[in-house]
Amino acid sequence: MAARTFEKRRIGRTDLEVTTLGLGGASLAGIFTGVPPEQARATVAHALDAGINYVDTAPQYGLGRSEHMVGDALRERRAGVVLSSKVGRLLKPVDAEKQDKGAWVDPLPFNQVYDYSYDGVMRSFEDSQQRLGLKDIDILYVHDIGAATHGVEGNKPLWAQLASGGYKALRELRDAGVVKAIGLGVNEWQILMDAFELGDWDVFLLAGRYTLLEQTSLTPFMTTCIERGTSVVVGGPFNSGILVGGDKFNYEKAPDEIVAKVRAIETVCREFGVPLPAAALQFPLTHPAVCNVLPGPRSPQELDGILDWWDVKIPGELWTALADRELLAPGTPIPGGTA
Template sequence: MNLRQLLPTRIGFGTAPMGNMFRAIPDDEVTATLNAAWDHGIRYYDTAPLYGAGLAEIRLGGLLSSKPRDTFVLSTKVGRVILDEVESGARDLGEKGTLFEHGRPNKILHEWTAEATESSIEGSLKRLGVDRLDIVWVHDIAQDFYGDDWLQKFEEARTGAFRVLSRLRDEGVIKAWGLGVNRTEPIELTLALDEPQPDGFLLAGRYTLLDHAHALQRLLPTAAEQGVSMVVGGPYSSGVLAGGTHFEYQEAPPEILEKVRRIKELTARHGVSIKAAALQFSLAHPVTAAVIPGATRPSRIAEDLAALDEPVPSAFWRELRESSLVSSCAPLPGGV
């Protein structure tokens, strides 16, 4: 199914922060934030077993399990099976280090076989308290987690998860599937396969104001040719575009902070919020079906929705391009 037909709005809610990403978030703060998202009309929610070893799914389920199932669209991911066994010591998350060190201590099995895919979906349904999923993303079969071994993980997913999800889609159990990754190469490889094709992909951090040139080179032209849509995750680049200090899930390096400073200087001159610039940039590409910023405070929901509709003058976009702060190939709002 085309994601544009499936997703109810162009903005959804990404729940990685709900898994205690970077910090331990009190339950009452989580509940207030999720309720604010629902009350403001957010009806697309994305989550994953990895986020806090099931914590984000459990917390999201606290909201969605009480809502009529036909009133929202839900996506989660496969590739990580959460076990009852408790794990001691630091997790190995590749470049992501201690990203969810404040999550649940449950052991995580990293596996993309057919059996693990079925088990992952079953576990997600239980934690979420729902009877079905709409979209399932194949999670993190990429270099940032597995280095030079990522192609082995990809092959495991190709012969396991891809085929299971294609079958479930054909049977009407799920409505769509694709990849949920932080790198472009796995998606490019998938789109080149002579096998059942994905309906779309979730690309986190690779189509933002700070990082988009690589996606524009090959991935997005190919996706446009094949009619495959993109959900943009991490539109604020792990928070550095929204007042935070993280980029790529780590402390932002000086060159990124300098680029953010230049963008903020430009937004201030044109009276534009940086959130508006970030969200509207990511949504301007024809392949983008939705953007899913995360939040840990209720006030952030209203900010995001306001940013989505904030008037941004064409002069801002022109100067952004002229200052080489965005690629000359990037589509900009209003056809600039």
């Protein structure tokens, strides 16, 4: 397969440049549905062959499985690839009958322990290096801190860990050149506004909150990113599948009002002869803060489908029509102006 020539965008004020399409490593680890290891490794290799240069993984994904498989695929092809992983969870060995598998099919034999402290961040980073079998991790995200994962009260002591030590660890790793960029990887933009109060960040991985269906993070979050020189990687561009024909939104069955909005968006796309998933995949990149869109295919074949959507040429008039019908939030950047 011939490699495409993807546009590249810079991560914050760093020297890192990522292709505007990336590869997310959660689905590869078998969330809800099992993925054979050879298929997962082949998907990573297929992405690199296509010209994608950004791969994201995390200790949580398959409780270590994703990092092992991503490392296998990258170990002989590390040059030129931007790799991110995450901190905030330590993996502890556990007997099978005591394991909390969550939504993972056939995870590795560990349970996760949340730890956002200085020592926890350093330990997590070193553990990820071991699982990946790689010395260099380019981007390190703080994973799933916030009320969405821990509840309002449960998050308070964990945030205190990050504020009192975890952020210091990340800064030390970045300042020493051990990692090139630091950020947070979460599903809620509000916690990222709190993160700005701790200090400077290079990039945030925000899932589901700046998509064709939902632009709740537009202001003040995305505008603050522009002011602070922080990039945004958009995860979950299909909002858990509702934008590719599924029935889930935010990992649960979509409510009627969401289904109705999706149908209205799809009607506009049909008028312009554009598949809804193609519009969903490309939409986030119309915002100047966004450097990358990060879908999570499970196989080379699924990745080929995503690449087909990526290649669809979308007329600027489609975005204008969505704005005119109030299907985009006011102020959403679109080619030629704002909604």
